[in-house]
Amino acid sequence: MTAISTPKPPRRTTGGRSSAEARIVRSIREAIADRRLPPGTKLTEESLAEAFGVSRERVRKVLLLLSQRRVVTLIPNRGAFVAKPTPEEAREVFEARRVIERAIMDRLEKLPRPLPPAMLERLHHHGALEDDAERAADRQAMIRLSGQFHLLLAEFAGNATLAGILADLIDRSSLAIAAYERRTAHTCSAEDHRRLIAALTGNTPGEAAALMADHLDAVENQLDLDPQPEAPVDLKAIFAMEEAG
Amino acid sequence: MTAISTPKPPRRTTGGRSSAEARIVRSIREAIADRRLPPGTKLTEESLAEAFGVSRERVRKVLLLLSQRRVVTLIPNRGAFVAKPTPEEAREVFEARRVIERAIMDRLEKLPRPLPPAMLERLHHHGALEDDAERAADRQAMIRLSGQFHLLLAEFAGNATLAGILADLIDRSSLAIAAYERRTAHTCSAEDHRRLIAALTGNTPGEAAALMADHLDAVENQLDLDPQPEAPVDLKAIFAMEEAG
DNA sequence: TGGGTAAAAATTGTGCACAATAATCGGGAC
DNA sequence: GTCCCGATTATTGTGCACAATTTTTACCCA
Numbered sequence: 294m295t296a297i298s299t300p301k302p303p304r305r306t307t308g309g310r311s312s313a314e315a316r317i318v319r320s321i322r323e324a325i326a327d328r329r330l331p332p333g334t335k336l337t338e339e340s341l342a343e344a345f346g347v348s349r350e351r352v353r354k355v356l357l358l359l360s361q362r363r364v365v366t367l368i369p370n371r372g373a374f375v376a377k378p379t380p381e382e383a384r385e386v387f388e389a390r391r392v393i394e395r396a397i398m399d400r401l402e403k404l405p406r407p408l409p410p411a412m413l414e415r416l417h418h419h420g421a422l423e424d425d426a427e428r429a430a431d432r433q434a435m436i437r438l439s440g441q442f443h444l445l446l447a448e449f450a451g452n453a454t455l456a457g458i459l460a461d462l463i464d465r466s467s468l469a470i471a472a473y474e475r476r477t478a479h480t481c482s483a484e485d486h487r488r489l490i491a492a493l494t495g496n497t498p499g500e501a502a503a504l505m506a507d508h509l510d511a512v513e514n515q516l517d518l519d520p521q522p523e524a525p526v527d528l529k530a531i532f533a534m535e536e537a538g
Numbered sequence: 539m540t541a542i543s544t545p546k547p548p549r550r551t552t553g554g555r556s557s558a559e560a561r562i563v564r565s566i567r568e569a570i571a572d573r574r575l576p577p578g579t580k581l582t583e584e585s586l587a588e589a590f591g592v593s594r595e596r597v598r599k600v601l602l603l604l605s606q607r608r609v610v611t612l613i614p615n616r617g618a619f620v621a622k623p624t625p626e627e628a629r630e631v632f633e634a635r636r637v638i639e640r641a642i643m644d645r646l647e648k649l650p651r652p653l654p655p656a657m658l659e660r661l662h663h664h665g666a667l668e669d670d671a672e673r674a675a676d677r678q679a680m681i682r683l684s685g686q687f688h689l690l691l692a693e694f695a696g697n698a699t700l701a702g703i704l705a706d707l708i709d710r711s712s713l714a715i716a717a718y719e720r721r722t723a724h725t726c727s728a729e730d731h732r733r734l735i736a737a738l739t740g741n742t743p744g745e746a747a748a749l750m751a752d753h754l755d756a757v758e759n760q761l762d763l764d765p766q767p768e769a770p771v772d773l774k775a776i777f778a779m780e781e782a783g
Numbered sequence: 784t785g786g787g788t789a790a791a792a793a794t795t796g797t798g799c800a801c802a803a804t805a806a807t808c809g810g811g812a813c
Numbered sequence: 814g815t816c817c818c819g820a821t822t823a824t825t826g827t828g829c830a831c832a833a834t835t836t837t838t839a840c841c842c843a
Binding site: 354357358361362382385386388389392393396452453454455458462 | 599602603606607627630631633634637638641697698699700703707
């Protein structure tokens with residue numbers, strides 16, 4: 294008899310994952326968030342295995358996990374690549390973020406004032422870190438801190454499920470930004486975050502939520518999500534004038 | 539040199555997954571959604587491998603994927619179990635659904651009226667199916683159709699990312715319902731869905747969104763999410779009166 | 784020189800065997 | 814009879830070898 298049975302319910306231990314894979318997943322996610330791994334980068338199993346000092350099987354598992362988060366694209370028999378969201382997907386991701394972060398801000402604004410000291414302390418500490426990074430013009434740190442700021446707010450909102458969903462969306466935002474960021478100078482989000490912190494610590498209903506909406510719009514508007522050329526360009530046409538000239 | 543390089547960008551083919559695993563994942567998800575697999579059920583690799591006629595490796599991969607969707611719990615060296623959300627997680631899932639489906643309803647209400655015929659047709663067709671299932675008292679079909687209804691609306695809203703997130707949340711809702719549903723008779727959601735369809739096809743701003751909010755509240759309120767006993771009961775105390783009697 | 788084909792190399796995919804761990808069974812002591 | 818402990822069985826985890834596929838290289842011919 295091979296039927297699926299239920300001999301005993303699982304004891305609810307830590308839902309934790311073994312540390313080895315988790316470490317690698319985190320490491321790659323951070324590298325992607327920091328844009329050290331740009332979209333389209335080939336992730337060869339063997340290379341990763343050596344880089345992390347683990348077996349190839351381990352790496353395969355990690356890549357499968359990352360592909361579920363849409364942060365890595367798995368192409369059968371071709372391998373794993375850092376995902377490059379389409380413009381449409383990028384728009385969807387930002388819309389999803391607006392939806393979820395709007396809800397997070399609503400929850401935060403409903404918290405009794407003043408906010409708990411621990412929360413205030415962490416907010417201001419984070420603000421200080423962002424200021425430091427801005428002064429030092431440490432672009433990498435600023436990117437990393439920017440993502441962490443949004444996750445911090447999600448954590449304060451007290452819904453781990455929403456926070457988890459947002460974490461994935463933030464990673465994908467990073468990829469979208471890396472793929473479609475305009476070359477032009479872009480307003481740094483540190484200022485937006487400062488205003489958000491001020492609005493949250495104060496008590497002006499609706500302001501924080503509005504600021505967050507504007508902030509996300511601003512980030513998305515810094516991208517060039519117009520229909521890419523993508524289609525093979527007609528080289529002949531492009532160089533025709535040179536020949537003719 | 540083992541550095542990670544980018545020899546060629548991946549040609550954007552179908553992001554599709556091989557069919558074998560996808561089929562099994564779908565099959566198990568459906569079984570869970572239909573409550574044929576109740577929370578806590580042990581999913582032995584060997585049994586599943588035989589059931590689906592594939593190798594155990596294939597099954598392991600599938601279980602890993604399902605665990606990422608929080609629909610299966612993987613306990614190291616103990617195996618895979620159909621997930622049983624905690625009451626807190628259940629609440630979080632429903633809150634996340636409220637957030638996302640609220641956004642979906644907002645989008646749907648912004649669509650120009652009348653709605654496209656194809657959309658209307660599918661809505662009414664689905665309504666008919668739910669009616670049939672209700673008349674036939676086919677509980678399994680009703681459960682399945684109920685989930686599909688919400689996914690249908692998500693699809694109409696035109697954001698595949700949000701729809702994908704919602705799909706996962708619906709699966710987890712199913713698990714929450716299976717785990718915490720009250721024994722008492724519960725109002726069937728078919729009526730709620732009928733009203734939703736009516737509100738969507740009509741043009742009464744805000745009504746559909748409000749109905750959806752009420753609907754999700756109603757479903758969650760049918761659950762008993764109070765602090766479970768869970769802690770080992772004191773059997774001695776429980777049976778003391780019998781002994782004394 | 785350029786294109787096309789075939790061999791070679793590199794990379795991914797998969798089954799298998801065995802190790803590691805946990806669950807079960809059975810026996811002995813009290 | 815029951816509790817505890819060791820042996821047996823069952824189940825999961827992992828490395829390895831090889832198959833399948835793709836990519837690169839080499840070569841020939843027009």
